[in-house]
């Protein structure tokens with residue numbers, strides 16, 4: 001997508017309405033330019049003693065008609081343009097959100113949420129302003145200037161006098177060429193710092209609890225203050241430049257008024273110009289002062305919105321790192337999965353996070369994946385979901401390379417429960433029925449029971465209709481995790497992946513959840529990633545990852561018998577449990 005495509009697309013779609021709006025504004029300008037002409041003629045009749053009472057009434061009515069029609073035409077034109085601007089705003093925000101959901105995690109890892117919000121809030125607003133006010137003011141300024149020049153000639157003002165008087169105005173294009181790019185450049189820098197500030201604000205607010213518990217509010221305030229200072233400095237540079245530009249334009253208008261007063265006054269004294277023409281000239285130059293001021297506004301606005309449009313178009317041109325192939329097919333259920341020599345490094349990382357994994361996960365199997373922190377467990381899951389793309393030919397589902405399937409079908413077929421189950425600021429019911437808002441209440445309750453959160457939910461006054469605060473602050477960590485687990489369970493998918501999804505749940509509750517999982521997942525494939533041996537010991541097969549390699553694999557009994565990493569982890573955790581049980585007994589006695 002090239003630089004101006006987003007706007008072009010929109011204008012192309014609505015060109016007829018734009019034309020109508022522009023014509024209305026042009027008509028209003030022509031109307032306004034009639035005023036000095038009428039007043040000039042009125043002055044001439046007055047000077048020549050030809051004015052009758054009838055003339056006074058006629059001129060008054062004419063002026064009233066001009067004023068009313070001007071306002072009606074201009075208001076209609078302005079309303080139409082403003083409406084188009086607002087629609088552009090919605091259209092662009094919609095497109096941006098579409099783009100956000102298309103882009104991969106890699107993009108989000110580089111861009112903070114605040115920066116992305118700044119596109120949606122600030123940049124789009126600036127472009128909309130340029131479309132609404134920019135079109136009105138440009139049309140207004142250009143056509144009012146043209147109409148005034150034509151009317152000046154029509155009202156009998158000598159062309160030489162017009163040329164001399166309007167001479168200073170000829171400098172305007174030079175000013176535009178000089179100031180335009182500079183204002184645009186400074187506007188872009190302001191936009192970038194605003195985006196950085198929004199990002200910082202988002203981060204500070206997100207981490208407010210951590211800041212408070214560490215009592216480092218002063219440091220965070222200072223850091224944020226530095227961003228604000230940066231904006232202020234850049235904003236001031238922009239204001240200095242655009243104010244100078246905006247002041248120079250009316251200054252040229254005033255010079256031209258002075259010149260017309262001097263030359264026009266002398267010509268009236270010599271009788272080469274009538275008093276009416278002179279009055280009309282002065283009025284025209286006064287009317288022109290308005291559009292001159294507007295031209296300054298418009299150029300400032302256009303440069304600022306140009307910088308924003310560039311940023312928005314650049315974002316729209318971003319290609320997602322993970323995308324569908326042209327001939328992608330739909331995956332409707334997962335039967336078996338095969339890893340063949342899977343080696344994977346994160347983009348920009350020199351060390352592979354997974355090394356030469358070979359594995360067959362049969363349909364209906366429960367696979368436990370354990371390993372120390374950083375051993376590659378989540379990476380493997382991310383590749384199965386294609387959050388990152390695995391190398392060609394390394395991950396196979398139902399005998400086809402994973403890249404053959406459409407992303408949408410792959411992800412909607414798999415039920416995935418991450419460790420940090422994000423909850424939205426809506427009801428518990430909506431959070432559980434996230435993938436299917438029309439799921440019957442019975443299913444939602446079943447999911448909650450299996451995740452062992454049902455008893456907690458029904459104790460809330462609004463039960464499943466309880467609204468959660470932002471990110472579910474009204475729930476404890478374990479309750480949040482179990483709500484997110486219920487969300488995964490009600491999908492009843494052919495492949496369920498639990499990525500350390502019971503880490504915040506106590507041992508007794510975990511036991512209950514695992515028992516209900518064994519019952520409900522019979523015949524269906526389940527992957528359980530965990531640090532805890534207790535979560536995987538009943539699995540049909542267990543693999544142990546160590547620095548990205550499959551260090552061990554087998555059943556719980558086989559792995560214990562091997563006396564390797566798994567057995568060591570088991571011993572450590574058992575000892576921990578034993579210690580805790582002993583402590584408990586001592587405390588009670």
Ligand SMILES: Nc1ncnc2c1ncn2[C@@H]1O[C@H](COP(=O)(O)OP(=O)(O)OP(=O)(O)O)[C@@H](O)[C@H]1O
Pocket residue numbers: 346347349353371372373374375376377378379380
């Ligand atoms: N987005 C990323 N970019 C670069 N390296 C990454 C990224 N995510 C993870 N890694 C690295 O890949 C390796 C495996 O990480 P992974 O998150 O898969 O481990 P894990 O076994 O799930 O750990 P944990 O149990 O702590 O969640 C680690 O060395 C980690 O630093």
